[in-house]
Amino acid sequence: MSASPGRPGGPLDQEGRPGLPGPSGPRRSDGPSALGSTLVALVSTVVFFGVVGWIVVTSPGWPAVQQSFFSGEVLASSFPSIVRSFWVNVQLFLIAEVLILVLGLVVAVFRSLPGPVFFPVRMLTTAYVDIFRAVPGVLVIYILGFGIPGLGLPGIPVEPFFYAVVALTLVYSAYVSEVYRAGIESVHPSQEAAARSLGLSRLQALRHVILPQAVRRVIPPLLNDFIGLQKDTVLVSYIGVVEIFRQSYIKQAGNFNFTPYIVTALVFIAVTIPLARLTDWLIARDKGRQAAGGVR
């Protein structure tokens, strides 16, 4: 590029911009102060969103969009029933998450069993993980939710909520088992050697030495999958569970207005963002801990 670095008050460079202060220019402080950075961030944020907002509200279709998506009247009338139906989603993801954490761990442990004796176990669990990660979740929900009750077998549940929990558990356990497995494999084999050398059985070594370290390492990705699960609870509306998404659809259809969807989006944001921040915090804490552990 330009052979001579620009100097203060010097000539313009090839593109016509004023030259930047070079090494011989007046010395500036090392960087903006913390307060200065905050101010810059604040101003740039306000300017950015101000401009975007201005573009949106001055667009020709804005009054119509505002009426369809941001109607205060519809918001007030749909808010209570939407939040109430979110309770169904909360039950779904809480029950499913507990089952997922257990089933995922069992699958991961089965897949990690060594030796030829356990080949059938490894094969079955591998097939399970492959299949349930391949099939889109909404299809699993459809197939289980309509298929199994459709068999008409006596004594099997008919409530869609039951199949919603089963389907979400099966889909997410496949993912979560892989997270656990990565954690198990990240524990150095010398840890197992040390445990076994004390005379602990393979199961005891797993229970007391391998798993506690493995699970601790994968808490952030587990939380990440938990957030995914929360959002995917809306998929079960397809088999007739009246949860938040179904409820907002009903409200939308009743009012010919999309504001209920915005309400639903806000509810998910309100629940998910704290969890996302918690995940970030846990990752940062782990990093700090590892760094501390690296110092002798």
Place this chain on the structure above:
Amino acid sequence: MSLTGRALVIEGLHKSFGKLSVLRGIDLAVAEHEVICLIGASGSGKSTLLRCINLIEPVDAGRIFVEGEEITARGVDVNRIRRRIGIVFQAFNLFPHMSVLDNVTLGPRKALRMRPLEAEERGRTLLRRFGLEEKALDFPDRLSGGQQQRVAIVRALAMEPDLLLLDEVTSALDPELVAEVLNVIRELASGGMTMLIATHEMGFARDIADRVCFLDAGRILEEGPPERIFGAPREERTQQFLRRIVEAGRL
């Protein structure tokens, strides 16, 4: 070779990893209270030999007896055997998620099914004996390398083993931390612990060993009392090895 009165007898031990033959016919008998130092270049098979005795590595051929019982026999309960044989590793291998005391008591609690209070008392007594009492509730990463290795030794001792295997336990330590660990081993030797020690610390081996075995290419090429092995080695390979050690200033 008589099995009685022997803490450990090894006959014709072979071990390969794939095509790499690491142990090629090891014969060794260790009397009770005897301290044996294994010396030899890296890759000569010292660590593998210790790992085979602890049954961490399955052996390909040959037999190992501990206190007269063949531990390489088919159908033997490896967990029961390992409880009788302690091993300390070069890299400590402490459990990072447990306090020092939990590290030490895990074996007694889980493998020996000892009551927690009893295990804790045994652990604290041992920690006190080796000057680690104040570290009992610390986590391993808060300790110096020398302290960690002493904890690892205490962890092995908490099982009250018949035989202790030490695998280059000072090789991962800063020079100034080596002495504190060697002193612990000296104390164990004077207390009559039967030990098999793989080491690069030749001065230490000369001091502590009842017998020194020089391993070369998976065989015990020469063995004898330390004065003879270090003073007048017969085999050319032993002489070469010791010359290199002297040149490196390690003896």
